[in-house]
Amino acid sequence: AQTVTQSQPEMSVQEAETVTLSCTYDTSESDYYLFWYKQPPSRQMILVIRQEAYKQQNATENRFSVNFQKAAKSFSLKISDSQLGDAAMYFCAYRSSDGGATNKLIFGTGTLLAVQP
Amino acid sequence: GAVVSQHPSRVICKSGTSVKIECRSLDFQATTMFWYRQFPKQSLMLMATSNEGSKATYEQGVEKDKFLINHASLTLSTLTVTSAHPEDSSFYICSARGTGGSGNTIYFGEGSWLTVV
16 A cells, blocks of 8 residues: 655744755555645645656746655655745645546645744 | 635534535536545545545545435535534545546645534
């Protein structure tokens, strides 16, 4: 079974600085999707970034980028120029590319990010 | 982007009664919807997967007779908590998998706070 591990329960970053959130996963599949979701105090789950495992190029979305290391099964999120609005719980998630019943998201335990002014 | 709407956002019910939570995909057809439960400061726990027109698939340990899930159309899934008890109080969140080009991304509703008194 697939698992997702986030080893940093809490992180803190100064406004305008850069922070990296770690995520590792375990799978025997070769094709899959990886996601980072942000959950602010409102509890709304917001998709931050998505990576297809078959793509070698790291995904980027404005100030958010990932470092996807498939062989190491690592998928870290880098937030550049951190803003106060980035403060939230961040969840790393895995999803099989299988279009059947295994297409559910598997979440890590989350990293609570604080942004200091 | 794709929008998933969940209603109600907050509900208080008396112990022993039933309460229904709706999850709607507003601008896309959702072949698959997921229901999660989230305890404070914890990750999302998948309760069940529902596919339009068929029975939901429940995760191990989730009582299917207590948490009734219906996915009668491509835009609506409902979760009914039957004979609710205070221990059922929690944050419930749904998500929907898109079709076609958006089928690889899962979108979340705003969540529903259930308090059983």
